[in-house]
Amino acid sequence: MDYKNIYIEEENNIATITINRPKKLNALNKRTIEELHVAFKELDEDTGIKVIIITGSGEKAFVAGADISEFSDFSIQEGWQLAAEGQKLLFNFVENLSTPVIAAVNGFALGGGLELAMSCHFRLASENAKMGLPEVTLGLIPGYGGTQRLPMLIGKGRAMEMIMTAGMIDAATALDYGLVNHVVSQEELLPLGHKIASRISNNSSVAIKYAINAVNAGFKYDVNGYAAEVDAFGSCFGTNDFKEGTSAFLEKRKADFPGS
CATH class of the missing domain: 3.90.226.10 (2-enoyl-CoA Hydratase; Chain A, domain 1)
Structure with missing residues (x-):
């Protein structure tokens, strides 16, 4: 445009x-x-x-x-x-x-x-x-x-x-x-x-996306924000960012998040 x-x-x-x-x-x-x-x-x-x-x-x-x-x-x-x-x-x-x-x-x-x-x-x-x-x-x-x-x-x-x-x-x-x-x-x-x-x-863009969705869910009358948080939390475990973040923590190095 x-x-x-x-x-x-x-x-x-x-x-x-x-x-x-x-x-x-x-x-x-x-x-x-x-x-x-x-x-x-x-x-x-x-x-x-x-x-x-x-x-x-x-x-x-x-x-x-x-x-x-x-x-x-x-x-x-x-x-x-x-x-x-x-x-x-x-x-x-x-x-x-x-x-x-x-x-x-x-x-x-x-x-x-x-x-x-x-x-x-x-x-x-x-x-x-x-x-x-x-x-x-x-x-x-x-x-x-x-x-x-x-x-x-x-x-x-x-x-x-x-x-x-x-x-x-x-x-x-x-x-x-x-x-x-x-x-x-x-x-x-x-x-x-x-x-x-x-x-x-510097943080996980995937986790931030899930956090935005979860926070917003708490302000919607027809959505259970706590349930949305649980779903988002669980979904994080299937991401490459989670694998990188936890590996970096355990290896005591700075995470290099792939954004996926």
Whole structure:
């Protein structure tokens, strides 16, 4: 795909996707969502990529929301389709990706931007980051998973307050709420992301895939997370990574995981 709104950089088994619509504060439009879907899919299929970092261009915004001009005149059916397709193509897709995805929130993460960050496996933020779900000021509600993921991450009461007031929280509050794992300066954000990604990439990509699936299962109403963990744990015993990991441990050497 010919990317117009994103670009990808690869280094040491780590891919960084940058959303590049600075004049629109990196707002998500249909084209950007489609490009991100293709990028995540291709990177996930690339066995040489162990971790994906996603961030926004510039110093103002990660993603400042959805591109409202695209849907301001939508009908009920079109609005339903917008949310359903977006969740399938990007937000649910990222959450269930086998490759770990880290959001490096480098500024405003509002509406669809915060929803994108929350769909990632965890989040880092720069000190200037601001996060919120302002949809009710438009007569809408979050439609890309915000009403579901925010309560899971910060609790029902805090999520209800953020959604109903449409208020923004700063990076320090997000850290206190558990919405982000680390807060650093803008200059330190991507280096920290790469440092954590490098630590992840040293481990078994197969085991990490199973861990992602097991953790996600615990947040699904129709899945027994404990049973999913048992199944995943058992499956690990049939992998080459398990054989290498246990052999390396017993031989007191560093494991060289084949990723299978």
